[in-house]
């Protein structure tokens with residue numbers, strides 16, 4: 001089977017591409033591939049789903065870029081999903097604003113990709129994360145329908161917050177086309193209060209978050225490892241080695257994709273599978289990335 | 294199809310069966326009880342439940358939901374009934390599941406700053422129960438002395454301090470709910486942000502349409518070390534709104550930033566004898582809290598900006614008693630309106646903050662044209678308006694004018710890029726405007742998302758999404774039942 005590559009430049013082109021295509025793998029800048037199911041050594045016994053399911057179409061989001069609207073006085077920006085975070089930060093900085101995001105891996109990735117992964121960040125305790133900043137989205141559904149969720153109002157309880165479901169969904173329920181985000185004045189952006197030792201690598205990364213009361217024990221066990229530790233959210237980014245687990249905690253390991261969900265409870269993963277069935281009944285989007293649960 | 298038009302004998306049988314399942318006194322089915330529960334605080338639409346049940350535990354809720362499923366009877370969860378959009382209206386009749394007796398605080402985990410409570414726990418009580426440890430539950434809807442945790446979760450409620458602290462979704466870690474199949478399920482975790490879909494993010498704010506929440510783990514927030522409160526009056530609404538915009542643009546995020554217009558000031562003066570400067574057209578209540586040094590810095594910025602926009606009078610509270618006094622206009626403003634008009638209905642649109650001056654002009658234009666009074670009190674910091682329409686509901690023409698004015702105002706909010714609701718939800722009240730806001734495709738997506746949790750038509754039917762099976766015909770009976 002030939003692997004087709006699609007590179008839409010507008011939401012309409014994206015919708016047409018998705019409608020026409022069969023199975024699609026959605027790629028932002030590709031920087032977070034390490035978190036997919038086909039990463040390197042980390043999760044043993046993983047099938048390469050692209051072989052199992054046949055090479056899908058690759059949907060590259062890197063041309064669907066740019067700020068659509070920025071309203072500095074309202075502190076709201078509308079941005080196309082393929083925009084790199086660094087470019088968005090640059091455009092916002094010209095008007096003295098920013099997205100208060102700090103990742104131990106740096107400002108890598110596209111806005112859509114970052115939302116789709118929904119990884120934690122180092123300013124979360126003070127400024128929140130994607131689910132707090134994302135006010136709405138334009139979503140292309142697997143059949144090419146274009147749906148809008150949320151609004152530019154900084155506070156809204158109208159209808160279901162469908163866009164929240166897309167955050168962390170790894171592009172399996174819909175393709176994020178445009179995103180409405182709240183911004184922060186640059187002057188109000190705090191510095192991350194984490195402590196860092198050594199250098200982390202995206203391909204060999206483990207993120208663990210515990211209850212506050214378990215964090216000291218985790219740090220003791222992780223002593224000597226390259227790491228970034230954020231006490232404010234009890235989050236540890238470290239090289240991927242075996243570390244102790246604690247009640248209620250969670251772990252995300254690069255290269256494990258949705259296998260990260262395996263130790264999760266059956267009820268919640270059941271809902272997630274149901275979400276996939278209802279929103280992408282033909283299993284077109286990022287096949288394998290959620291079904292592996 | 295659900296059983297929506299039972300005869301008296303069927304209803305009596307339902308009550309008997311439910312009572313033998315739950316216990317004596319846990320089922321209300323008298324005509325007066327059914328009437329008492331025929332609406333929430335949105336009183337324009339009314340519909341009586343067949344039976345009201347008062348479960349005490351998650352297991353009892355589960356039994357009720359299973360009973361409803363077996364008998365194909367619709368059910369509606371209800372907290373304190375302070376909802377302002379008809380979310381707790383038993384739109385198709387059936388069983389109203391009240392959490393009135395589920396008020397226990399079950400577990401307090403101080404080191405991890407969280408607490409588990411039953412859904413019927415009253416918001417304020419949660420904060421009071423941890424006050425000794427210097428903590429509180431941050432969402433502070435003005436109804437907090439009565440509204441319940443379950444209602445707050447269902448409506449994703451906010452309050453005056455939402456600007457800085459966020460709404461309910463930012464403060465709920467996990468839920469226990471009885472799903473529509475009658476299973477007890479847990480969603481979320483005491484440690485937030487884990488892998489997978491943000492199910493909690495969708496369930497919170499789903500207005501009781503995706504199951505009955507019975508318990509929740511909520512975050513506890515440290516009480517601020519220092520609180521400073523300012524009340525400033527302005528000669529024009531524009532000066533006040535420009536002050537709001539400049540404070541936000543300066544990167545200062547006050548804990549609260551509330552505005553009241555002339556209509557509210559008049560009502561408060563009449564009701565409580567408070568005096569405001571001659572010629573003042575708007576009041577801003579600004580509160581900064583947190584670390585004392587940071588608060589001092591924020592206060593300097595706030596006072597400078599107020600001065601720049603010609604604030605007429607600036608009062609800074611010297612102590613808690615004065616603070617409470619400054620808050621009077623904000624907290625009791627709507628109540629004061631109630632003293633000068635037989636009926637008040639509060640709307641709840643949101644607009645981008647910079648559109649506030651334009652929006653206020655449009656509101657007065659609508660009021661004048663429709664011949665009703667509208668006063669404004671709102672969360673200016675996040676653009677959440679509460680136009681308070683006052684009229685006499687004994688006159689059907691005035692009720693109609695108020696409903697029409699409300700819709701018109703919400704349409705203006707949408708035209709300005711805003712939202713139909715910042716706090717009160719859609720319920721049955723704003724269902725007719727949903728397509729205007731989200732389009733057919735947006736609503737289809739929401740319907741699919743509802744189906745993840747609720748693929749049937751028994752759990753809180755006829756809410757949020759228009760065109761649900763059977764609802765349109767049914768609506769004719771309750772729509773404007775109060776007219």
Ligand SMILES: Cc1cc2nc3c(=O)[nH]c(=O)nc-3n(C[C@H](O)[C@H](O)[C@H](O)COP(=O)(O)OP(=O)(O)OC[C@H]3O[C@@H](n4cnc5c(N)ncnc54)[C@H](O)[C@@H]3O)c2cc1C
Nearest residue numbers: 372373374375376380435436441443444447451501506716
């Ligand atoms: C004077 C006044 C001031 C108000 N101020 C504010 C404010 O500042 N901010 C704000 O956000 N709101 C405000 N409200 C609206 C209202 O108080 C809130 O929406 C509140 O959260 C509703 O809580 P309740 O317990 O009264 O819920 P109810 O009104 O009983 O129910 C509200 C919705 O929640 C659902 N529900 C209730 N319990 C459960 C449960 N256990 N499981 C699933 N679903 C459930 C119901 O089905 C319904 O859809 C105000 C209302 C009044 C009357």
